[in-house]
Amino acid sequence: MGDTVIWLAVLAVILGLLSLVLEIFVFPGFGIAGLTGVILMAWGIVLISTDIVQSLQALVIGITLTIVFFAWGIRQGYKRKLWHRLALNDKQDSEQGYSAAQPELMELLGKEGVAVTKLRPAGAVEIEGKRIDVVTEGGYILPGSAVIVIKVEGSRVVVRPN
Incomplete structure (x- = not known):
């Protein structure tokens, strides 16, 4: 060879x-x-x-x-x-800070509310008497402004001025 x-x-x-x-x-x-x-x-x-x-x-x-x-x-x-x-056998418990998607948040889609705090872009709004943590599409919204829920992704609620 x-x-x-x-x-x-x-x-x-x-x-x-x-x-x-x-x-x-x-x-x-x-x-x-x-x-x-x-x-x-x-x-x-x-x-x-x-x-x-x-x-x-x-x-x-x-x-x-x-x-x-x-x-x-x-x-x-x-x-x-x-x-x-x-293999990883750990559980993601809520006591450890993990949270799953909340089905009641899906019901907020399309509902109107009022900004309780400044939304820059995160803050709180009140919808039907409940205070909810939200984010905007990226803009700044003053307290007292009317907002509408446009998207819900897991536990993230997105609003824009109405």
């Missing part, structure tokens, strides 16, 4: 490894870079061998062993509760 073929095989394996490293640390998911890396590494392994049948057998055995060890590792992870240490 010539020196050119050996260097080509080594280059293919190195580029394959580089592609896989890029896929793992730079590009999320298993995409084009990962697939290219696997193909380049397999091609490099096939190029470096003297017998094509022997190299393909080694490649198939390697892939099979990889799948078996991966499945074994996942099974051991479940048995030893490894996944519980890797």
Whole structure:
């Protein structure tokens, strides 16, 4: 086998490894870079061998062993509760300051109210006797000005002058 073929095989394996490293640390998911890396590494392994049948057998055995060890590792992870240490199990309680969307705020959409404080752009308005924290579309609204609710996103209520 010539020196050119050996260097080509080594280059293919190195580029394959580089592609896989890029896929793992730079590009999320298993995409084009990962697939290219696997193909380049397999091609490099096939190029470096003297017998094509022997190299393909080694490649198939390697892939099979990889799948078996991966499945074994996942099974051991479940048995030893490894996944519980890797996954985030914290809850987002309201006592800790987390709040979910409030369905009653959706009822405010299109309703009119009066600015209680200066809205620059955040402040408070009174709608149907209830004081509600709101934001404007970006403008400044004086206290006592009439406003209308134009958007509700989660717990964020957006108003504009009416």
